[in-house]
């Protein structure tokens with residue numbers, strides 16, 4: 001289970017929440033309890049990339 005990072009748009013508090021990437025998007029601020037939060041982009045979680053970045057192996 002990945003650790004989803006959120007940022008509260010009300011108080012600006014940043015917090016993490018352990019939940020499935022599929023169920024990500026629903027979280028409440030741990031400080032003010034607001035649901036007006038924004039999910040931060042994780043480095044290990046990338047589903048449905050817009051641009052292709054693969055094929056960058058080091059050559060010679």
Ligand SMILES: [Zn+2]
Pocket residue numbers: 008009010011012013029030031032033034
């Ligand atoms: Zn908050």
